[in-house]
Amino acid sequence: MVVYWRPGCPYCMKLRLLLRLSRLPFTEVDIWRDHEAAAFVRSVAGGNETVPTVTVAGKAMVNPSRRRLLGAVRTYAPHLLAAPGGRAGRRG
Numbered sequence: 001m002v003v004y005w006r007p008g009c010p011y012c013m014k015l016r017l018l019l020r021l022s023r024l025p026f027t028e029v030d031i032w033r034d035h036e037a038a039a040f041v042r043s044v045a046g047g048n049e050t051v052p053t054v055t056v057a058g059k060a061m062v063n064p065s066r067r068r069l070l071g072a073v074r075t076y077a078p079h080l081l082a083a084p085g086g087r088a089g090r091r092g
Contacts, residue, residue, distance in 0.1 A: 001026040001080060004041050004053040012052045018066055024080050
């Protein structure tokens with residue numbers, strides 16, 4: 001799972017906290033530091049840099065609700081639910 005975010009985004013902070021508390025492993029990508037990531041977000045968000053944008057097993061979701069995100073994890077990446085430690089990574 002990849003979480004595309006930017007500094008100062010309260011929705012991003014909330015989502016990242018939810019994932020950490022849920023102990024789900026994810027990689028964080030700062031779209032202000034990673035231009036390719038920003039281009040990807042624009043490609044799935046109607047030309048906007050709307051964050052958080054999340055990919056689960058290649059499926060992109062723009063500003064997903066908790067319910068939608070956890071449903072996507074259960075459907076497309078159930079192995080993440082059993083991941084030990086849930087340590088987040090960071091890129092960008």
